[in-house]
Amino acid sequence: MLHIPTEPIGSVPRPDALIDAIVSGRPAAEIAALQERALSDTIQRFEATGSTLITDGEQLKSSFVTYPFDGSDQIVPGGMRIDFADGHHRQLPLLAKGPFRFASYADKYVAEARKRTRSPIKQAVISASALSLIYPAEGIPGYSREAFLADLVNECEKDIRRCLQAGAEKVQIDFTEGRLSLKLDPSGGVLQQFISLINMVCDRFSPEERTTLGVHVCPGGDHDSTHSADVDYAGLLAQLFQLHVGNFYLQLASEPDRRKVLATIKQYMQPGQRVFIGVTDVINDRVETPEEVRDRVLEAAEFIPLAQLGTTDDCGFSPFCDDRSTTREVAFSKIKARVEGTRLAEQILAERALVR
Ligand SMILES: [Zn+2]
Numbered sequence: 001m002l003h004i005p006t007e008p009i010g011s012v013p014r015p016d017a018l019i020d021a022i023v024s025g026r027p028a029a030e031i032a033a034l035q036e037r038a039l040s041d042t043i044q045r046f047e048a049t050g051s052t053l054i055t056d057g058e059q060l061k062s063s064f065v066t067y068p069f070d071g072s073d074q075i076v077p078g079g080m081r082i083d084f085a086d087g088h089h090r091q092l093p094l095l096a097k098g099p100f101r102f103a104s105y106a107d108k109y110v111a112e113a114r115k116r117t118r119s120p121i122k123q124a125v126i127s128a129s130a131l132s133l134i135y136p137a138e139g140i141p142g143y144s145r146e147a148f149l150a151d152l153v154n155e156c157e158k159d160i161r162r163c164l165q166a167g168a169e170k171v172q173i174d175f176t177e178g179r180l181s182l183k184l185d186p187s188g189g190v191l192q193q194f195i196s197l198i199n200m201v202c203d204r205f206s207p208e209e210r211t212t213l214g215v216h217v218c219p220g221g222d223h224d225s226t227h228s229a230d231v232d233y234a235g236l237l238a239q240l241f242q243l244h245v246g247n248f249y250l251q252l253a254s255e256p257d258r259r260k261v262l263a264t265i266k267q268y269m270q271p272g273q274r275v276f277i278g279v280t281d282v283i284n285d286r287v288e289t290p291e292e293v294r295d296r297v298l299e300a301a302e303f304i305p306l307a308q309l310g311t312t313d314d315c316g317f318s319p320f321c322d323d324r325s326t327t328r329e330v331a332f333s334k335i336k337a338r339v340e341g342t343r344l345a346e347q348i349l350a351e352r353a354l355v356r
Contacts, residue, residue, distance in 0.1 A: 002350040004297065004309055005053075006342040007170065007276060008335060009216055009249060010124035011064065011316030012042055012057030013328050023322055035060050036112075043116045045328070049336040053120045053169060056113040064174050064319040065126050068159070069093060072103035080133045082180070086225035090320065095134045098143030100151045107162035120169035124216070124316070127175045128156040128201050129194035149197070157204040164212065172214045172249060173198060176319075179219050179228040179236045191239055202244040214247030214276075215240075219254075221315035224283045224325040229254070237264045241273060251314040252278040253288075253296065262303040275304055278314035279341065280334040285326060287333040293341020294348070301349055311342045 014022075018034040042057035061067045069075050079092035106125045113121050135148050163171045175198065181190040202210060217236060220227035233255065240248065248269075255261050262277075269275055279296045280288050297311060317331040 002306060002346060002353060004306070004311065004342055004346045004349070005274075005276070006051070006311040006339055007053050007122055007249070008046075008051065008055050009313050009316045010055050010058050010122070010172065010174070011061070011318045012046075012055075012059070012331050013318040013323065013326050014038055014059055014321055015041070015328065016324070018059070019322055019324060039112060040116055043113060045332050046335070047117065047119060049332055050339045051119075051335060053122055054113075054117065055122050055124070056109050058109070058124070058316065058318075058321075060109055060112060062321055064124060064176075064316060065092070065130050067104055067106065068102035068126065068131065068155070070104040074098075074100065074103075075134065082220070082227055084220060084222060084225040084227050085229065086223065088223055088225065090222065092130075092133055094136050095140065095148070098140060098148060098151065100148055100155065102155050102159060105159050105162050107159075107166040107168075110163050110166035110168045114167055121167065122170040122172060123163040123168040124172045124174050125156070125159050125163065127173045127177070127194070127215075128152050128197045129175065130177050131156070132194075132197060133177070153197070153200045153204075156201045160201070160205070160213065164209065170212055170214060170247065172216050172247070173201075173245070174319075175215050175217050176220055176227075176315075178217045178240065179231050179233070182231045182235045183228050186235075188235060188239065191236065195239055195242055199242070199244050210244055211246040213245040214249055215243050215245050216249040216315075218251035218278075218315040221282050221317075222320055223323055224285075226283065233261050234264045237261070237268050241268045241270050246272065247274050247276060247310075249276045249312045250278060252300075253281040253314045254278070254283060258296070258299065259303075262300055266303040269304070269308070274308050274310055276310035276312040277304070279311045280313045280338050282313055282315045282317050282326065282331075282334070285330050287330060288337045288341070290337050290340035290344055293337050294344040297342055297345035298348065301345070306349060306353075311338060313338060
């Protein structure tokens with residue numbers, strides 16, 4: 001029986017009351033209570049979309065990249081700045097002292113979600129490559145870059161392993177800086193270093209465990225803007241499938257020439273890898289119809305073997321907790337369209353397979 005899996009990326013916009021409390025610096029206990037309420041509501045609404053695999057909507061995360069620093073005394077402001085096309089920016093922190101340890105691991109999100117659902121859960125974690133950017137260019141006395149990278153790989157392995165032990169069905173490594181790296185270094189040298197670093201983490205896992213691991217790439221998605229959509233996708237795709245994971249969650253719906261990207265994916269993807277293509281555009285508020293999603297899946301099926309095809313959203317809907325550019329209503333409507341459209345395509349493709 002043909003089955004085309006469909007999975008979210010991770011984040012869902014937080015409720016307004018929660019964002020208000022965070023940006024106005026309300027007491028931690030008040031924010032925690034609002035987060036708990038947001039989490040329960042998110043899980044109920046996720047299940048109502050018909051999605052067989054869900055996330056916690058990242059309702060408890062500060063952002064997809066900063067959660068390991070929540071409560072940390074090792075970092076200071078002033079790290080790498082990431083500029084978005086609309087003129088706004090986000091900035092990473094800098095590591096002030098070693099040895100580097102996560103102050104917060106993602107398995108706590110799995111545990112909180114598990115209390116509220118029996119559905120399979122996917123958990124997103126941040127890549128070792130993104131976190132490698134917090135080491136200062138001038139170095140840290142007594143704590144070399146090599147020592148930092150060794151600690152970093154250990155910590156990222158621990159983050160993933162704890163999520164699997166907490167019962168996550170899938171763990172997705174967020175690698176949004178993959179495409180961005182080609183803007184900063186068009187030669188692809190930095191991208192290769194990033195891929196090698198992520199593989200040092202993935203190689204700690206057995207081949208069977210790696211079938212539950214995945215990687216997500218996109219041109220960024222914050223305040224309905226991107227940081228690297230102007231970088232040619234082909235440069236990233238040519239290297240990406242060297243990653244030692246079983247699943248690839250690729251932004252596609254917002255690409256101006258999807259067929260060109262699909263042809264590139266076909267050229268570079270390898271046996272045993274499953275490609276989840278983005279069928280909903282998270283930076284455009286117009287909700288796709290299930291029929292549009294169906295047609296995008298049928299288009300992708302011309303390029304990707306059915307046994308290796310899945311669908312996803314182009315990105316999380318709010319990777320940073322204070323992003324109000326998309327409403328929860330729009331996000332869940334898009335998720336519902338993705339689930340329904342994928343099922344429509346699955347039926348058509350199953351019938352075609354029978355006729356053959
Ligand atoms: Zn993304």
